[in-house]
Amino acid sequence: MHTFAELIIVFVILMDLALAVTGSLSTCIKLVALQGVVAGVLPLLAGHGAPYVRAALFAAVIVTLKGAVFPWLLMRARDKSGARKDVEPLISYPASIMLCLGAFIASSWMGSRLPLPETEVAWIVPASLATVFTGFLLITTRTKAITQVLGYLVIENGIYIFGLALFVEQPMMVELAILLDVFVAVFVMGIAIFHISREFDHIDTAELSELSDWRRGEYGK
Template sequence: MMSLVDLMVGLAMGLNLLALGSSRVVSVIRAVALQGVLLGMMPLLLEEHFDWRVALIAVVTMGVKGFVIPALLGRAMRVANIEREIEPFIGFIPSLLLGAVGTLAAVAGARALPLLPEHADSLLVPGAIASVLTGFVLLIGRVKAIAQVCGYLILENGIYLFGLLLIRSTPLLVESGILLDLVVGIFVIGIIVDRIQRAFDSLDTRKLTVLRE
């Protein structure tokens, strides 16, 4: 019988495919936000005994990933007047097919890994691998900087899932470290996005090719 954690990981994997197949930037942001909330809840489900430190990190993770960062991305989208990804480097159907193939490969490949017995039948590892692959496809295949930031967030969610495998041994260290990396990464990316918008009056990263020394 599928556990609640596996169900949530399965939903997160489905949101990966939604992000890959959608041309509407707001849909990608919403998929990332919902995925952040789902993954933020998982430490509470994986812990056998209540730990207020884990609960605090989980709440902060859900708040940052599910609400704060998506709200900032939505504001940037409205300021830049971006609604759709028009001409991606990798089309939406090919992206969706890549995501589906990557997800199936992740599920099949995880079975061959030397995992602990409690992780062997879990979707944590396949979900982590599939999310990392999805993040790479979005980073490489999208033109708009906001969509690429969403790819970074999904990639980080995959790393977060890998970190959950160690939650029983180093819960606070794993989760706080991942959250710190996320905040720093988004801060840097936010500065880059702002500079692109100011310099080119657009968030189309293809315009960076016209830069000269």
């Protein structure tokens, strides 16, 4: 069973790499959804002796939210914003994949040094740290506002897997609160992206760093 859980961990890492090289926005959304679903199923495989019904219920809620609701919201935001259908990275895809690999090397070194309780599934800590880093990579090197939401979701996936390494099963209230937060965040960001694209005709974050008055040179007049 643990070999199977390890395979899932490897799958999560491969999806990090895939996210780093995927150019299509809709594929990115689907990959993030798939990663969330896989991460949500993971406690069912790694857990043992815990109340099984509760774990299954959690998994069901997570799978519905991350696998169906979020992709739907994000796809809707993508369609409504009328943005181009690719992610427009600031660095090349090979550089992204190399950064991801470097992150994985760094996180396996860090994972071996962190004073954590022994987990039975190998690589769970490095995988979670690498996933968090991939989220940061998506946020910093992609120009669209929608990829920033995706990066945020990937970071959440990473933190979730990290939590698995610590507790195997998290307290119900904490988990539900996090899910609610993420749901509200994605919901609000979806609306925000829509409004940004309506106001500015684009969702390019590089353009959003300057005030529109300032750009037109009317400042101080």
